[in-house]
Amino acid sequence: MVRRLYRAAALALAAVVVFGLFPVVTVAAVNEPVSMTLQGTPLTTKGELIDGTTFVPLKELGVELGSA
Amino acid sequence: MTAYDPARVIVAGPNRRIIFSSGNGLATVNGHEVRSGAPFLENDQFMVPARFCLENMGYRLTWHSSPSYSIDLVPIELNNVVIGTIRERQETSTLIIDVQYPRLSGLESTDIQEAMNSYFASRPNATLQQAYQNEKEMIAGGFTQWATEAALNYTVEYNEKGFLSLLFEDYLYLGGVHGNTCRTGYLADLKTGKTYSTLKDLFKDGTDYVALLSPEVKKQFDGMGEGLALSPFEQIRPDQGFYIKGNDLVIYFDLYEHTPYAAGFPEFHIPLSTLSSVLVPELAVLAE
Structure with missing residues (x-):
């Protein structure tokens, strides 16, 4: 029993040391919808703002602009 | 407008052909390699950087952050000129050269076109001479662990109403912590060939x-x-x-x-x- 407790404590300590030295940092991407208009007329295609850059679905936007 | 390939995405329009390579954040526009932002696949759709893609396909983007994020697109009439790119690369253990400069075709006046192309072709020379001289001095001094580097590139910033504005960036690494980049703006009247240098x-x-x-x-x-x-x-x-x-x-x-x-x-x-x-x-x- 005492040996198990020592082992658990050692593992916990190791985890603290390892993750303390090498913290796992997770940065959540900011993923905001961006609406689009063509000369003021709303488009159905939506973009996404990710870390300061807007991305658009190429095929969907291409089709919509092509038919606009 | 678009074509798909397992390794690349191609967007084609009048006088324009953009190829997004997978994963490296680079794209080529009419063979001109530039940093674009990396496209990615989401719900079977290729998501591409809006500004890079749409400006190169002839749209002006206006960004609004209020009341919510939105982009307004306005189609613009691009000049009837094809902006191709000449690329020269050279790499040894002591010298890395990567030069891209524009080459115009399709202008009404071939004289004006040749004069502009001649300027574009000759403007890397001074920077390259610096790189070659530095390489010689580094080798003579025994500093061969660092390669001299020259990377020259340009972006098309304006291509409407008969005017062309480019931005040249010349990166030169001569040793030390980091290299240095010099910019040169360029504005020319495509009908007269007049340049506005200051x-x-x-x-x-x-x-x-x-x-x-x-x-x-x-x-x-x-x-x-x-x-x-x-x-x-x-x-x-x-x-x-x-x-x-x-x-x-x-x-x-x-x-x-x-x-x-x-x-x-x-x-x-x-x-x-x-x-x-x-x-x-x-x-x-x-x-x-």
Whole structure:
């Protein structure tokens, strides 16, 4: 029993040391919808703002602009 | 407009062909390799960087952050010119050269076209001579663990209403912690071949353009935040770098001019419409 407790404590300590030295940092991407208009007329295609850059679905936007 | 390939995405339009390579954040526009932002696949759709893709396909983007994020697209009529790219690469253990410069075709006047292409082809020479000389000196001094590097590239910033504005960036690494980049803005009338190489060329004689532009630059610079300035900014230089982008005159500072290296090239957009009364008559069309 005492040996198990020592082992658990050692593992916990190791985890603290390892993750303390090498913290796992997770940065959540900011993923905001961006609406689009063509000369003021709303488009159905939506973009996404990710870390300061807007991305658009190429095929969907291409089709919509092509038919606009 | 689009074609799919397992390794690349192709977007084709009038005089334009963009190829996004998978994963490396680079794309080629008519063979011109530029940083674009990496596209990715989401719900079976290729998501591409909006500004890069749409500006190259002939749209102007206006960004709005209020009341919600939105983009307004306006189709623009691009000049009837094909902007191809010449690329020269060379790599040894002591020298890395990667030069890209534009080559125009399709202009009405072949004389003007040749004069412009001749300038584009010759402008890398001075930087390359510096690189070759530095390589020689590094080898002579026994410093062969670092390669001298020259990477010259350009972007098309404006290509409408008979005018072409480019921005050249020349990166040179001669040893030390990091290399240095020099920018050169370029504005030319594609019909006459006239180039506007300094800010003074944009304005009517007698215009005190330094006094005219400096307050707006100062306002924008001060708005960039405390602590960014290496030195206080009072007014622009008479030969401050510039280029044209969309409806704006863009004025930029060089590296270290007023800010640290990490700040890059601070840019200040000034609507051309606010300058229409002082621009030389042939440039009035840019302010319309």
